[in-house]
Amino acid sequence: MSGKNLAAQELHGGWQLESPEADRWLAATVPGCIHTDLHRHGLIPDPFHGRNELDLQWIGERDWIYRTTFAVDASLEGHDEIDLVFEGLDTVATVRLNGEVILESENMYHSHRIPVRERLRPGGNDLEIRFASAVHYTQTHRIDFTPPRSFNDPGGSCVRIRKQPCQFGWDWGPRFVTAGVWRPVRLEAWSGNRIESVKIVQHHGPDGVRLDLTPELARGEAAAKFHVTVSLGDDLVATGEALDVMISKPEIWWPAGQGDQSLYDVKVELIGDGVAISTWNGRIGLRTITLDREFDEFEVEVGGRRLGRFGLRVNGRLIFAKGANWIPAHSFVHGLGRADYEPLLRSAVDANMNTLRVWGGGIYEYESFYDLCDELGLLVWQDFMFACDLYPSDQAFLDSVRTEAEQTVRRLRHRASLALWCGNNEAVMLNAEHLQPGGAFYDGYVAIFHRLLPGVVEELDGATPFVPSSPDRPLPGESEHVPPSQDEHDWHVWHERFPVEHYETTRHRFASEFGMQSYSSPEIAATFCPEEELNIFSPIFENHQKNVGGNQVIFDYVSRLFRFPKDYRSVAYLSQLNQAFCMQTAVEHWRRISPLCLGALYWQLNDCWPVASWSSLEFGGKWKALHHYARRFFAPELVSFRHLGRENRITGNYVRSDTGVVKIHALQDGPAPQSFVLRWRLLHLDGSVTEERSISVDLEPQRGVLVESVDLTSAVERVGRDRVFLRAELIAADGSERARNFTFFTAPRNLSLSRQPIRTVWARVAESEWTLTLASDAFHYAVNLELEGLTPWWSDNFFHLPAGETVVVTVRFSAAVDENLLGALRVFSLVDSYA
Numbered sequence: 001m002s003g004k005n006l007a008a009q010e011l012h013g014g015w016q017l018e019s020p021e022a023d024r025w026l027a028a029t030v031p032g033c034i035h036t037d038l039h040r041h042g043l044i045p046d047p048f049h050g051r052n053e054l055d056l057q058w059i060g061e062r063d064w065i066y067r068t069t070f071a072v073d074a075s076l077e078g079h080d081e082i083d084l085v086f087e088g089l090d091t092v093a094t095v096r097l098n099g100e101v102i103l104e105s106e107n108m109y110h111s112h113r114i115p116v117r118e119r120l121r122p123g124g125n126d127l128e129i130r131f132a133s134a135v136h137y138t139q140t141h142r143i144d145f146t147p148p149r150s151f152n153d154p155g156g157s158c159v160r161i162r163k164q165p166c167q168f169g170w171d172w173g174p175r176f177v178t179a180g181v182w183r184p185v186r187l188e189a190w191s192g193n194r195i196e197s198v199k200i201v202q203h204h205g206p207d208g209v210r211l212d213l214t215p216e217l218a219r220g221e222a223a224a225k226f227h228v229t230v231s232l233g234d235d236l237v238a239t240g241e242a243l244d245v246m247i248s249k250p251e252i253w254w255p256a257g258q259g260d261q262s263l264y265d266v267k268v269e270l271i272g273d274g275v276a277i278s279t280w281n282g283r284i285g286l287r288t289i290t291l292d293r294e295f296d297e298f299e300v301e302v303g304g305r306r307l308g309r310f311g312l313r314v315n316g317r318l319i320f321a322k323g324a325n326w327i328p329a330h331s332f333v334h335g336l337g338r339a340d341y342e343p344l345l346r347s348a349v350d351a352n353m354n355t356l357r358v359w360g361g362g363i364y365e366y367e368s369f370y371d372l373c374d375e376l377g378l379l380v381w382q383d384f385m386f387a388c389d390l391y392p393s394d395q396a397f398l399d400s401v402r403t404e405a406e407q408t409v410r411r412l413r414h415r416a417s418l419a420l421w422c423g424n425n426e427a428v429m430l431n432a433e434h435l436q437p438g439g440a441f442y443d444g445y446v447a448i449f450h451r452l453l454p455g456v457v458e459e460l461d462g463a464t465p466f467v468p469s470s471p472d473r474p475l476p477g478e479s480e481h482v483p484p485s486q487d488e489h490d491w492h493v494w495h496e497r498f499p500v501e502h503y504e505t506t507r508h509r510f511a512s513e514f515g516m517q518s519y520s521s522p523e524i525a526a527t528f529c530p531e532e533e534l535n536i537f538s539p540i541f542e543n544h545q546k547n548v549g550g551n552q553v554i555f556d557y558v559s560r561l562f563r564f565p566k567d568y569r570s571v572a573y574l575s576q577l578n579q580a581f582c583m584q585t586a587v588e589h590w591r592r593i594s595p596l597c598l599g600a601l602y603w604q605l606n607d608c609w610p611v612a613s614w615s616s617l618e619f620g621g622k623w624k625a626l627h628h629y630a631r632r633f634f635a636p637e638l639v640s641f642r643h644l645g646r647e648n649r650i651t652g653n654y655v656r657s658d659t660g661v662v663k664i665h666a667l668q669d670g671p672a673p674q675s676f677v678l679r680w681r682l683l684h685l686d687g688s689v690t691e692e693r694s695i696s697v698d699l700e701p702q703r704g705v706l707v708e709s710v711d712l713t714s715a716v717e718r719v720g721r722d723r724v725f726l727r728a729e730l731i732a733a734d735g736s737e738r739a740r741n742f743t744f745f746t747a748p749r750n751l752s753l754s755r756q757p758i759r760t761v762w763a764r765v766a767e768s769e770w771t772l773t774l775a776s777d778a779f780h781y782a783v784n785l786e787l788e789g790l791t792p793w794w795s796d797n798f799f800h801l802p803a804g805e806t807v808v809v810t811v812r813f814s815a816a817v818d819e820n821l822l823g824a825l826r827v828f829s830l831v832d833s834y835a
């Protein structure tokens with residue numbers, strides 16, 4: 001926010017913190033946190049390395065003091081008011097200005113504005129913040145409230161404080177309970193009045209879009225005057241005093257894949273004595289978003305509850321939500337910005353995603369996160385920060401949550417990308433037996449998630465839909481709890497070790513979580529683990545696996561598909577291939593049954609430190625196999641197979657298989673109908689064709705179509721199931737191939753793959769862009785390309801290379817590369833993973 005008479009002074013300089021050795025003050029960083037400050041001073045080792053996490057728990061168990069001295073800028077003088085503004089304090093903070101307590105805070109998500117004009121001195125002002133231990137707080141406050149079960153915090157009491165839940169430990173995250181000034185702090189000077197926020201309501205009609213603007217001022221003022229400017233890039237669209245603005249030729253904002261992301265800048269100035277005394281700037285997209293829960297032809301009734309659609313409707317169009325769940329981009333969340341978010345969010349769009357769910361165990365993200373989502377066309381499903389457990393509901397807690405929700409809704413409500421507010425993650429799903437009406441937790445739950453949060457959203461936003469919990473289960477007592485609900489978290493695969501084919505038996509209307517873990521690439525693993533400990537069952541690796549039994553689960557699933565890996569690189573590669581295959585099976589199924597299902601958001605997009613996890617992007621942003629697979633299974637056009645039978649093992653460990661019948665589906669989710677030719681071929685691994693067929697298909701948007709069901713049983717038997725595969729392509733009217741897919745008739749470990757070499761040829765396209773052409777006389781399963789020491793962008797990776805064909809991969813570097821470096825290319829395929 002800025003305005004002619006609104007002056008600001010950042011207070012990020014000169015901070016010190018009290019060191020563990022008494023009476024020593026050290027330079028501190030603001031925004032920052034105690035862990036990174038101590039590390040910078042060499043007082044603690046790298047918190048992510050080895051098992052250092054275990055030795056650093058003391059940091060969260062003691063109090064810390066931060067202080068600075070500042071002089072007030074001359075530019076602030078002459079104003080009626082000077083406020084000290086904290087965008088966020090982490091967490092149990094007592095703030096003193098020149099020795100006087102001016103603020104006590106215990107909610108990390110609150111921002112604060114304290115009038116301090118009268119307290120400021122000419123010359124130096126002392127600002128001191130004492131952060132009491134948050135761990136201690138959770139052991140001494142609200143001790144009469146203990147959640148019936150704690151799912152992730154080994155201390156079991158993190159719900160007693162409003163602080164990022166996953167900092168207390170999660171099944172993918174370390175326990176680092178931080179303290180510090182985690183968001184910016186500044187002085188703001190103003191006179192007369194000030195715009196705090198602007199509510200914008202859009203009315204879409206045949207004549208265009210009307211914006212109704214309601215500025216919210218610091219001081220009530222009946223006759224306030226405003227000046228409004230709306231522009232699209234350099235074009236001034238509207239300007240004037242009126243708070244309702246008509247845009248007659250609107251450029252509509254669409255999510256990625258559906259249209260453009262036009263963004264309008266809205267400037268509202270508060271006028272006092274003929275000049276602007278305060279300004280609010282926001283950027284909006286002209287669009288409507290609703291959550292469509294109509295009863296449609298796929299409606300089912302389960303346990304007396306009718307289950308209709310659960311789909312996002314954007315500008316009237318039902319959208320299949322393709323994406324993933326977002327967790328904080330770092331264990332230490334202070335100071336995150338565009339540079340941290342951009343590679344991750346661009347990767348999401350690059351993998352053909354259009355939706356992210358900001359999961360409720362982290363933080364309400366920084367502005368630059370939502371800026372990027374607006375620009376890239378990523379719809380945001382925004383959880384409030386409550387995850388898995390049940391929460392207290394004493395009055396002080398409710399008041400704190402109300403402030404948090406009001407501030408958050410005011411901050412984010414105008415965002416083009418904001419698609420859905422959600423009260424919490426899994427509180428009903430995981431605690432249903434403790435949420436019986438009349439039980440100890442029921443009223444508190446209802447108070448927060450059925451009254452307080454929807455009330456705030458309704459009052460301050462009024463347009464964005466709200467659901468109390470994800471998955472969207474009915475409250476016990478409201479309806480007999482029987483799955484499936486409309487929005488599901490399907491964890492049968494992984495947590496219950498169901499076979500991956502389980503996904504294909506489901507009929508979820510929306511799948512907002514499901515996942516499979518994998519390991520970090522050797523390059524990322526090396527950042528926390530010395531070479532000699534590079535073994536997934538070593539103590540260091542176990543410390544970087546936060547799901548109890550997670551290593552066993554990965555190994556179980558890997559062994560169902562692949563041979564025993566020969567080294568760590570192979571372990572990582574196979575775990576990633578297994579993860580990719582599981583997610584492909586799930587997503588393709590849910591897309592095949594669209595529009596019955598209208599969303600697939602896998603768990604999870606990113607990591608907050610290097611760890612074995614469900615992410616498709618490693619810590620640092622490197623794409624795992626899953627991310628490359630996602631690029632294909634989320635592509636606008638999809639051709640997809642479903643085997644009707646199974647390959648089973650019977651008594652005596654004999655294999656019985658009836659996978660010969662294959663259903664071939666196609667779909668596209670672009671904005672308009674399209675026609676394609678679907679070509680399928682049954683091939684020998686040596687490249688010779690056994691059977692083939694081409695079929696014309698007309699595809700309506702967002703509707704899976706069964707194109708053909710083929711019985712290939714006898715052909716498969718004839719060729720041998722260890723050396724046959726089926727492939728299909730969708731070819732557009734212009735002859736271009738839009739989708740390609742492969743399927744096999746036995747687990748990959750049974751394939752008779754040959755070790756013939758892969759030939760590679762580099763060709764320079766531009767300064768920092770090359771193509772790599774690959775070919776081989778044999779079929780190579782899941783070719784993985786790596787360039788040691790470099791992390792370029794690969795147009796494809798972990799792809800099958802059919803015998804006698806060439807695959808051309810585009811390779812982009814952040815800067816020009818010396819040709820010699822390309823010699824470090826490592827080409828790896830399934831045969832290289834076992835001895």
Ligand code: BMA
Nearest residue numbers: 171172387388425426513603
């Ligand atoms: C879901 C999430 C997370 C968790 C993940 C993996 O339930 O909401 O709480 O990390 O599963 O177990």
